[in-house]
Amino acid sequence: MCTNVQAYKRRDPEDADAEEHVENLFNTLCSVLLEPIGRQAFVEAEGIELMLILLKERRFARLRALKVISHAVSGHDATSTASCTRLVEARGLGPLFSAFMQKGNRKYKKEYKSFSETEDEEHTAAILAALFRSLPTSLAGVAGNQGAALSTRDRLLFKFMENDMEKLDRLLELRDSWWIKVAAVDADIDARRRRLLKRSHDRISHEDESDEDDEDDDTELHPDVIYLRRLEAGLFTVQMVDLVIAQLCTLDTSVQQHVSMILRRSGRSIEDVCVDVAEYASAIGDEETGGDAEVDLLARERSQQERARALKLARRLARLCKADGKRPSTSEVAS
Numbered sequence: 001m002c003t004n005v006q007a008y009k010r011r012d013p014e015d016a017d018a019e020e021h022v023e024n025l026f027n028t029l030c031s032v033l034l035e036p037i038g039r040q041a042f043v044e045a046e047g048i049e050l051m052l053i054l055l056k057e058r059r060f061a062r063l064r065a066l067k068v069i070s071h072a073v074s075g076h077d078a079t080s081t082a083s084c085t086r087l088v089e090a091r092g093l094g095p096l097f098s099a100f101m102q103k104g105n106r107k108y109k110k111e112y113k114s115f116s117e118t119e120d121e122e123h124t125a126a127i128l129a130a131l132f133r134s135l136p137t138s139l140a141g142v143a144g145n146q147g148a149a150l151s152t153r154d155r156l157l158f159k160f161m162e163n164d165m166e167k168l169d170r171l172l173e174l175r176d177s178w179w180i181k182v183a184a185v186d187a188d189i190d191a192r193r194r195r196l197l198k199r200s201h202d203r204i205s206h207e208d209e210s211d212e213d214d215e216d217d218d219t220e221l222h223p224d225v226i227y228l229r230r231l232e233a234g235l236f237t238v239q240m241v242d243l244v245i246a247q248l249c250t251l252d253t254s255v256q257q258h259v260s261m262i263l264r265r266s267g268r269s270i271e272d273v274c275v276d277v278a279e280y281a282s283a284i285g286d287e288e289t290g291g292d293a294e295v296d297l298l299a300r301e302r303s304q305q306e307r308a309r310a311l312k313l314a315r316r317l318a319r320l321c322k323a324d325g326k327r328p329s330t331s332e333v334a335s
Contacts, residue, residue, distance in 0.1 A: 001025065001028065001029050001032065002029075002042070002045050002046075002047050002050055004025050005022075005025050005026065005029065005050065005054075005061065006050060008022055008059065008060065008061040009050075009053060009054060009057060009059070009061065010057055010059060011059065012059055012060040013060055019060070019114075022060065022061065022064075023064070023114075026061075026064035026067065026068060029042075029047075029068055029071075030067060030068055030071045033068065033071035033072050034071065036075065036077050036078075036079045037079075039072055039075060039079035039080060039082075039083055040079045040082070042072055042083070043072075043079070043082050043083055043086055047068075047072065048069070048072060048083060048086045048087050048090055048092065049086075049090050051065040051066075051068050051069050051072075052065075052087075052090055052091075052092045052095050055095035055096070055098070055099060056095050058104050058107070058108075060112060062108075063108065063112060063114060063115050066099055066119075066120060066123040066124060066127070067119070067123050069083075069087065069092075069096075069123070069127055070122075070123040070126045070127050070130075073087065073126075073127055073130040073131065073134065074126055074127075074130050076133075076302040076303075076305065076306050077302060080130065080134055081134040081135075084130060084131050084134040084135055084152075085134075085135065085152055087127075087131070088131070088135065088152040088155060088156065089152065093155060093156065093159055096124065096127060096128075097159055097167060099120060099124055100124045100128070100167065100170065101166075101167065101170055102117070102120075105117060105120075121174060121178070121237065122234075122236075122237050125174065125237050125240040125241050125244070126237075126240050128156075128171075128240070128244045129240040129241075129243040129244050131153075131156055132153070132156065132243065132244055132247040132248075133243070133306075133309070135151070135152045135153040135156060136151060136152065136153060137151065137153055157248065157251055157252065160248055160255065161252065161254075161255065165255070165258055168248065168255065168258060168259070169262065171241060171244060171245065172245070172259065172262045172263065174237075174241055175238060175241045175242065175245070176266055178234040178237045178238045178241065179234075179238050181233045181234040182230055182233045182234055182235050182238055184233065185229050185230055185232075185233040186230070189220075189221065189226055189229070192220055192221055193221060196221065227283065238276060239276055239277070239279070239280040242273045242276040242277050242280070243277060243280065243310070243313070245259060245270075245273050246273055246274070246277050246313050246314065246316075246317045247313065249270060249273075249317055249320065250313065250316050250317055250320065256270070256320060259273075269321075270317065270320075270321050271321060273317065274314050274317050274318050274321065277310055277313055277314040277317070278310075278311065278314040280310055281306075281307050281308075281310035281311045281314065282307075284303055284306055284307040284310070285303065
C-alpha cells in the first residue's frame, strides 16, 4: 500500500480518475490503520517517514497525508505510541507544525479543489493530542537535570514555547474558531428548549394536545442527539485542542499564564478547558468489537485507561486553577 502511495510522492494525479484512485489508496490505508496490526506494519514499512515526505513535497498527496498520520497515532496501544515516537524521531514536528500554522494553504486552495482547511485543522488537533497522550515524559529541563537529553515530549513542548509562543496563540485561535461553531448549535438547542417549554405551558393553559413540532423538538433534545449534533459541529476538535492546552498548562507555568491571559480576552478561562476535558472523559464508552471476547476485554481496558487519564488531567488542571485563585465551578472536575 505504501509503495502505491509513494508513486505520487513528487507528482500529481494526471486526471480526475487518477485523483480518485489516489483518494481510494489513502482511504484504504486509513482503514488498515484502524487495527493495531496495521499500525505496526505501517511503522515497520516506514510509513510515517513517507507521510512526512509527502507533507514536505506539498503535492496532491500531501492533502491526505495528515489524515493518515492521524489514524496512525490515534489509537490507545503500543502501536500508536510507536507511531508517535517515530513521528518525532523522524523530525516530523517541523512538517506537522508547518501544516498547523497553515503554511502553504493559499497554494493548496488555489491548485486543489479537494483541499479542506477544516479537515487539516481536525487532523492536526487530533495528532497533537495523541502525541501528548503517548509520548513519554522525562526529567530534562527540570532543576538539577538540565544536562539530560531532551525527550520526544520535551521537544513537542518546546515547539509551543518558541518564537514568543506563536504556536500556542494559534492553538488558542483554533479553539476559539471551532468553539463558535459549537456555540451556534448550543444556542439552537437552548432555543428549542425554550420553545418546547412554552408550548408545554400553552397546552396546559388551553388543554391542547401535543403536535408534530413538539415531537420533533423532543427528539432533537434527547441527550444522545444533542451530543452528536455538537460533535458534528466540531466539539471533538475543541476537545482535542483542550487536551493539548491542558497538557501544556500542567507542564509549564509560563504557558498556563499565557493561556489564561489569552482566554480572558474572549471572556473565557482555563475552567472552560477543565470542563471540556472532563466532558470528553465522561463520553468515552467501553469499546466492543463484537468479535473475540478477549479482544473486547482489551478494548474496554483501553477505553477505561483513556477515561481515567483524561479525568486525571482535568483534575490536575483544576488544582492548578485553584492554586492560581481560579476555582472551577463544576463538580465534574473537583479534585
